Amino acid sequence: MKTTSPVSRSGRFASGPGADVARFTESISFDWRLWRHDIAGSIAHATMLEKIGVLTRRERDAIARGLVQIAREIEAGKFQWKAELEDVHMNIESELTRRVPAGAKLHTGRSRNDQVALDMRLWLRDEIMVFCDELRDLQRALVELGTRHSEVVIPGYTHMQRAQPVYFAHHLLAYAEMFQRDWERLHDCFARANVCPLGSGAIAGSTLPLDREFVAVQLGFVDTKGRPRVTQNSMDGVSDRDFIVEFSATAALTAVHLSRLAEDVILWATTEFNFIRIADAYTTGSSLMPQKKNPDIAELARGKAGRAVGNLMALLTLLKGLPMTYNRDLQEDKERLFDTADHVRGTVRLVAAMLRHTAVNAAVCANAASDPAMLATDLADYLVRKGMPFRKAHHVVGAIVMMAEQLTKPLDRLTLIELRSVDKTFGPDALAVFDLKRALAQRRLTGAPGTTEVRQQLARWRKLLSR
Numbered sequence: 508m509k510t511t512s513p514v515s516r517s518g519r520f521a522s523g524p525g526a527d528v529a530r531f532t533e534s535i536s537f538d539w540r541l542w543r544h545d546i547a548g549s550i551a552h553a554t555m556l557e558k559i560g561v562l563t564r565r566e567r568d569a570i571a572r573g574l575v576q577i578a579r580e581i582e583a584g585k586f587q588w589k590a591e592l593e594d595v596h597m598n599i600e601s602e603l604t605r606r607v608p609a610g611a612k613l614h615t616g617r618s619r620n621d622q623v624a625l626d627m628r629l630w631l632r633d634e635i636m637v638f639c640d641e642l643r644d645l646q647r648a649l650v651e652l653g654t655r656h657s658e659v660v661i662p663g664y665t666h667m668q669r670a671q672p673v674y675f676a677h678h679l680l681a682y683a684e685m686f687q688r689d690w691e692r693l694h695d696c697f698a699r700a701n702v703c704p705l706g707s708g709a710i711a712g713s714t715l716p717l718d719r720e721f722v723a724v725q726l727g728f729v730d731t732k733g734r735p736r737v738t739q740n741s742m743d744g745v746s747d748r749d750f751i752v753e754f755s756a757t758a759a760l761t762a763v764h765l766s767r768l769a770e771d772v773i774l775w776a777t778t779e780f781n782f783i784r785i786a787d788a789y790t791t792g793s794s795l796m797p798q799k800k801n802p803d804i805a806e807l808a809r810g811k812a813g814r815a816v817g818n819l820m821a822l823l824t825l826l827k828g829l830p831m832t833y834n835r836d837l838q839e840d841k842e843r844l845f846d847t848a849d850h851v852r853g854t855v856r857l858v859a860a861m862l863r864h865t866a867v868n869a870a871v872c873a874n875a876a877s878d879p880a881m882l883a884t885d886l887a888d889y890l891v892r893k894g895m896p897f898r899k900a901h902h903v904v905g906a907i908v909m910m911a912e913q914l915t916k917p918l919d920r921l922t923l924i925e926l927r928s929v930d931k932t933f934g935p936d937a938l939a940v941f942d943l944k945r946a947l948a949q950r951r952l953t954g955a956p957g958t959t960e961v962r963q964q965l966a967r968w969r970k971l972l973s974r
């Protein structure tokens with residue numbers, strides 16, 4: 508391996524690093540992914556250098572043409588990345604300079620410190636846009652599944668014990684809400700990433716009259732009114748990685764949400780629950796037990812949360828106690844960021860596809876949801892409507908549940924006489940409480956799993972997601 512790197516080591520250094528040092532310090536093996544953004548940043552920078560008279564029109568055009576040519580070669584897989592050139596910035600710049608003499612002027616007023624900060628922000632902006640679209644699609648898959656089975660009712664659980672009946676769609680829409688908050692957090696994150704650090708130089712800006720605002724506008728670092736957004740402190744500009752932490756935290760939370768959804772899917776697909784059936788393509792068999800059909804996709808979706816949380820911790824630890832300003836430690840941010848983005852986004856896509864290939868066992872759900880014990884609270888509400896204080900009603904219904912247990916009867920099989928033996932408030936209309944359809948129709952509050960409300964929520968989501 509050649510060990511001298513023409514861009515950074517010329518002049519000051521008598522010899523290049525040894526092969527082991529080069530291998531230890533290189534980042535090209537992972538930061539090559541920034542090439543598109545590195546080139547876009549360089550073209551904007553060159554255009555600005557022309558505007559302020561550092562480059563002639565001819566030089567600027569030669570640089571831009573050279574960079575576009577290199578971009579085409581990278582795209583086609585024909586570009587030779589060189590490990591001895593350390594990173595994506597030096598690989599591209601040194602190849603440009605080899606082809607275009609004016610390339611040697613490109614780095615005027617710029618350091619790799621503000622360059623890499625720029626590339627990361629540009630990369631993340633694109634990533635967030637795609638991530639948001641994919642989250643939307645996952646929400647769509649949830650809403651589609653809920654709409655397809657809008658009549659299905661299942662037990663809702665607290666403490667993993669049957670609590671109250673809910674529409675299956677209501678349960679799914681709880682996840683749509685979570686992913687909506689993630690989507691909003693990603694937009695917040697975008698806004699803070701959308702500030703241009705170029706012009707910060709290595710640490711202290713430049714003595715040259717760079718036009719930072721011009722570069723910012725060219726690269727789309729603008730507010731809603733089209734005004735340029737540039738970082739306000741050169742030291743912060745080169746050392747800030749908050750936008751990466753924010754994205755990683757948001758994505759880690761998305762991964763946690765996905766893990767909870769995955770856990771529900773895994774439970775529902777067990778023989779014990781049997782509420783759903785995941786299509787074969789989204790399950791795997793066992794190499795030993797021929798009867799097995801394992802929900803591996805859901806399990807991996809659950810497992811990926813560990814990775815995303817780990818990456819977030821790695822990034823926070825990387826920044827903790829780091830002195831101002833740029834330190835090479837910061838190079839370690841990339842693999843954690845890329846890993847989180849790749850795996851969380853991949854999970855979002857696969858979970859959406861899995862949901863689109865999941866069948867619901869309506870009869871099993873109906874049977875589970877018909878458990879009258881889950882309407883014990885409705886019976887207490889009945890007493891409240893008759894004027895009884897809730898605390899007392901809770902006590903009375905508790906006694907009725909105990910009686911039903913002793914008589915080994917389901918709650919809805921008790922007679923009016925039996926009910927009245929506990930409390931005289933019960934009238935002939937009391938047993939109607941156990942009519943599940945009626946019970947669900949009565950849940951009319953905003954956000955409740957009522958028949959009308961859930962239908963309206965599904966419609967609200969369909970409308971929101973069709974935009």
Ligand code: ARG
Pocket residue numbers: 534538594619620623833835837838839
């Ligand atoms: N590869 C480096 C990184 O990812 C680019 C910046 C290098 N700057 C420097 N002064 N060595 O952080």
